[in-house]
Amino acid sequence: MLIKVLGAAAGGGFPQWNCNGRMSARVRKGEPGLKPRTQSSLTVSSNGRDWVLLNASPDLRQQINDTPELWPVADGPLRNSPIRAVVLTNGDVDHIIGLINLREGQPFSLYASDRVMATVNANTVFNVLNPEKVSRITLEMEQPTPLSGAGADIGLTVEAFDVPGKVALYLEDASKGQSFGTEKGDTIGLKVTDTANGKSFFYIPGCAAVDAALAERLDGADLVMFDGTLYTDDEMVVQGLMPKTGARMGHISMSGTDGSIAAFDSLDVARKIFVHINNSNPALDDNSPERKAVEEAGWEVGYDGMEVRL
Ligand code: MLT
Numbered sequence: 001m002l003i004k005v006l007g008a009a010a011g012g013g014f015p016q017w018n019c020n021g022r023m024s025a026r027v028r029k030g031e032p033g034l035k036p037r038t039q040s041s042l043t044v045s046s047n048g049r050d051w052v053l054l055n056a057s058p059d060l061r062q063q064i065n066d067t068p069e070l071w072p073v074a075d076g077p078l079r080n081s082p083i084r085a086v087v088l089t090n091g092d093v094d095h096i097i098g099l100i101n102l103r104e105g106q107p108f109s110l111y112a113s114d115r116v117m118a119t120v121n122a123n124t125v126f127n128v129l130n131p132e133k134v135s136r137i138t139l140e141m142e143q144p145t146p147l148s149g150a151g152a153d154i155g156l157t158v159e160a161f162d163v164p165g166k167v168a169l170y171l172e173d174a175s176k177g178q179s180f181g182t183e184k185g186d187t188i189g190l191k192v193t194d195t196a197n198g199k200s201f202f203y204i205p206g207c208a209a210v211d212a213a214l215a216e217r218l219d220g221a222d223l224v225m226f227d228g229t230l231y232t233d234d235e236m237v238v239q240g241l242m243p244k245t246g247a248r249m250g251h252i253s254m255s256g257t258d259g260s261i262a263a264f265d266s267l268d269v270a271r272k273i274f275v276h277i278n279n280s281n282p283a284l285d286d287n288s289p290e291r292k293a294v295e296e297a298g299w300e301v302g303y304d305g306m307e308v309r310l
């Protein structure tokens with residue numbers, strides 16, 4: 001199985017279009033040690049021929065152009081694409097808007113939880129994905145689902161599971177108190193398994209906490225690609241970017257006693273890679289003390305074009 005990071009940044013990307021904060025300004029200037037990153041998505045293939053997108057970011061057009069594996073096969077039909085399926089982990093803008101780029105009558109399968117599929121179904125703009133060509137398949141939680149695209153088995157299964165998180169920002173219901181109306185299925189993690197060699201990895205780009213159930217699920221994993229939104233919970237407040245903490249946005253931070261680094265410390269996970277990294281996160285700077293701390297704790301910081309073979 002080959003996994004490629006299409007975009008390692010969180011919503012907004014790195015730099016973010018309207019951000020003149022310290023990190024975005026430095027990457028825009030081309031400072032050494034800072035690499036631009038597009039918004040959150042991976043692509044995976046078992047056979048190198050059929051590819052699955054895990055989330056469809058607003059930068060998908062650029063990501064496809066930067067990734068030859070996702071180009072039409074040169075000696076194939078006039079219209080063709082190796083993208084057979086798209087799996088969504090939540091309804092956030094940075095994970096669903098790229099679906100619009102996949103219009104043009106190309107057949108593929110779209111997988112999401114019942115909650116996220118209801119959001120897609122309720123937004124009629126997504127009907128640009130011709131319902132006769134693009135099948136919408138609701139994922140059963142905790143069930144390995146063989147992915148198919150345009151009718152063909154592509155040698156990968158996904159198992160979806162609920163993780164602590166928050167409903168998409170544009171669906172928040174302030175009348176529901178601290179949960180903002182979040183329900184099961186609003187934020188899921190995926191276990192992706194290659195049926196050819198039995199290898200699997202976990203993809204969890206949004207997660208509010210590593211609870212006991214999640215820790216138990218991840219213990220012993222070969223690879224976890226995990227929510228790296230913030231380094232410290234209040235970094236966006238401290239940098240003057242906006243008044244929200246990570247906790248308010250439904251994201252665990254890397255550092256701190258409640259952070260992901262501490263939570264994974266006692267787990268046996270062979271390879272740990274942060275993805276969905278916000279433009280405020282100092283670990284994006286290759287030369288920062290925060291990057292050093294992340295790497296010393298055995299984590300890698302994802303980047304666009306990063307490849308992992310399992
Ligand atoms: C998130 O990850 O919290 C969201 O993508 C935020 C947003 O919608 O901008």
Ligand code: MN
Pocket residue numbers: 010011040092094095276
């Ligand atoms: Mn996001």
